[in-house]
Amino acid sequence: MRVTQNSSFNLVKDTVHQSRSRMEDLQEKAVTMKKLNRPSDNPINAAKVLEMRSEKVKNEQFLDNARLAENYLRSSESVISELSDIVLRAKDIAIGQASGASSSQASRVGVAEEVAQLYQQAVGLANTRIGDRYLFGGYKTDTPPVNPNGQYEGDRGEAMVEISNGVFIGMNLPGVEVFNTNADVSGDQSRLMQREAAVAQGDPDLAQAEPIRDKNSPENVNAFSELGNLRIALLTGDLGGIRNTLDRFDEIHENLTAQRAKIGSRLQGIESAAKTMERANITNSKLNSEFEDADMASVMTDLAREESVLKSVLGTSNRLIQPTLMDFLR
C-alpha cells in the first residue's frame, strides 16, 4: 500500500479531531451534569422528559388541589359535627319537654329561649366562611347561604377540583343537602313563616296547625324549620308538636351523619390520590434523572481515558510525521 504524506497528515488530523470532539462532548456532560443536552441526543427520551416535566407541574398542582379540598372538607366536617351536637341538644330538650308530667309551660318558655339560641348558632354555623368564601353556599360563595329566617339562598353547586389526571372531587357540600333530609322535596318554609307570624301576633289556632305528614311520599325535613317548629311548639305548649319533632331531629341527625360519611370517603379518596401522586412524583424524578442526568463517575473516567488517548495520538503523531527519506540522505 502506498502511504502518502497527505494520508499520514490526514490520519493525524482526523484522529486528533475525533479525540477532541469526544472530549468536548464529555466536557459538556461534565459541566451540565446532563447527558441530554439537546433533543437529538436522544429524541425519544427527550419527549419523555418533557412529558414527565409537565406531569410533575400538574402533579404539584393536583397535590395543592388535594390540600385545598382537604381543608374545605375538614372544615365542613367540623361544622357538620357541631350542627349534629345542636340537633342532639334540641332533641334532648324536646324529650325533656314532651310530656306534661315532667314539664310546665314556664319551663317550656324557658327552654324555648335556649332553642332560639341553638337556632342562631345553627344559622351562624351554616354561614361559616373560609377566607372570604361561604362554605355551604354551593357556587354562591359570596353571600351568606342561610338568611336569618333559615331560608337557603345558595345553590346546589359543587365546586370540583382535579386531584389527579381527570379525577375530580367536590371540595364543598352544598348546604341544601346538609340542612335538608330530602332536598329534592321542596320544604314548606312559607308555612313555617306564617306560623312564626301567628305566634308573634298571639294567634295560637293558626300556630298549632301542624302540617300533616304523608307517610307515602318522601318528606323533607329542614334543620332550621325544625328548630323553629320546636320553639313554636314550646312557646305554644303544643306537646304533640314537641313530640313530632323527635323523629324529625333523628332524621336530621341521620342525614348529618350521612354527610359526614360522605366527607370521610372523599377525604380517603384525596389521601389515596395524594399518595399515588407522591409516589408517581418519586418514580418520575427517578426516571427523569435516568434519562437526563449523566453518570458523573463514568463521565469522569471516560474523560480521563480520552485524555490519555489524545496524548498518545499527539505522541505518535510526532513519530509518524517526522521522518522522510530526506532525513537519511545526508
Added chain:
Amino acid sequence: MGASNVMQTGHTGMIAAKTAMRTTGHNIANANTEGYSRQRVEQKSQPAIAIKGITDNVGRGVQVDRIERYNDNYVTKQLRDGQQELSNMEERDLLLLQVEDIFNEMNGEGMNRLMTKFFNEFRKLANDPDSEAVRQSVREATNAMVQDFKRLRSRVTDVQSQIDNRVEGYVSETNSLIRQLGSLNQKIVEAETAGRSANDLLDSRDRTLQELGKMFDLSVHYDDRGNFNVDLKGIGPILNGVHGLELSTQRSSADPSNGKRDGSVDILMTGSANNKVTHAIRGGKFGALVEVRDSTLTNIIDKLDDLAFSLTRAVNQVHTQGYGRTGRAGVEFFKGLTQKAGAAENIDLSDSIKASVDNIAAGALPNATGDNRIANSIANIQNLRIMNEGKVTTDDWFNSIVSDVGVKAGRNREALDQQRGIIDQITKIRDQVAGVSIDEETANLLQYQQAFDASAKVIQVADEMLETVLNLKR
C-alpha cells in the same frame, strides 16, 4: 556507428532524466495541493536502426513518451458523489442545529412549560374562581404562552428566510463554477489538440467538478462529439462542452403542493423547458436547503399553527359558555381565528380579556362566584385529545415537534459522521493512487539523478572516443 551517435544517445538520456526530475520536483511542490494527481514521465526507447558493419539493429537511446497523470476516474467519481452527500448532510446539520436550538427545551424553559403553566393557572382559577390575583395570573400565563407561540413561529420562519439567502449565494457560486468548467473544457481541448499534456487542467476540472458536486447531484459524460458534459441529475444538461447554462433565483408565490411558502426563493434554470427547478434538484447543498425549508420547517410551522388554532378553538368553545365576574356571557378568551394558516402568529387574547380579567369566565352560571366548572373544563383540555383528529393531546403534539426535530437532527448527525468516515476512506484510496509520497519522490529523484549522471558519463566517454579517433592522425 559514429561516436557522435553515442553522444546523441547520452543526450536523450540526459533529457529524459531532466524531464523526470522536473516532474518529480513538480510532484514534490504539489504534495499539499488539493486534488493534485501525481505525474510520472513515461519514457520509451527510441527504435533501433541498422548500422553499417553491424548485423543487428542498435538502439538510439530514450525518448519521453508522455507525462502520465495517476488518477482513477472511478475513485474520483466516488469521491465526488461522496462529497455531494457529505455537503448535503453538513448543510442539513447546520440548519437542523439551529432548529433544534429553537426547540431546545432541555434546559427547562419553553413552550412545553408555558403550556402546562397555562392550563395550571386555570386549575388555580378553579380553586379560587373569584380571586383577582389568580385571574391576573391566568392572563399573564396566557400572554407568556401566546408570546412563545409567536417567538417559535417567527424563529422558524427566520431560518426559512436565512435559507433563501443561502440559496441565492450558492446559485451565484454555482454559476461561477459552471463558467470555470466551461473555460477549463476549452483549455483542455486546446492543449490536447496541440498534443500538450493537460494533466494539471484535468486536475483543476476534477476539483471544480467536486466543488460543483457539493451543490447538487450531477453526472458527467462525454458526448459523441467528444464534448465533456455535466448533467444535473433528474433535470438535464447544465454544461455542454464550453456552453454552460445559468441558474437564477426569484422570490415567488406559494407552492402548497411542495410546501413552499409565499415569497420564498425559487431556483430557475435558463434554457430548461420547465424553468423552475427548485424541487427537481436533488442532493447537495441545494437539496438540503430546499428540503429543510419546504418540508421540515413548513411541517413544523403547520404543526405550530395547528396547535395554536386547535387550542384557541377548544378554549373559546368552553369559555364562551361561561359567565365572567360581571355576569357577561359568550366572551371569547382568545381572539377568534378564522383559519389555521398563520394561527401561531395571529394567536392573541381577545380584546375583552385584555380589557379586564373580570371577563374571564370561571363558572357556568351567572353571579355564582364559587362556580368553577368552566375553569375546570378549560384545564381539562390539557387531557383531551384535540389534535390530529382526536388522537393526540396538545402536550404530546408539541413534544412530538421537539422529538421530530431531535430525531431528524440526530439521524442526520449520525449519517454525517458515517459519511465523513466514508470520505476519509475514499480519500485514502485516492491518495494511494494519486497522492504524492515524499519518500517515493526522493527515491525517484536519486534514481533520475543517477541516470542523469550516467548519461553525462556516456557523453563524456563518447567525447573521449572522438578524441581518440581524432588523435589517430598524429
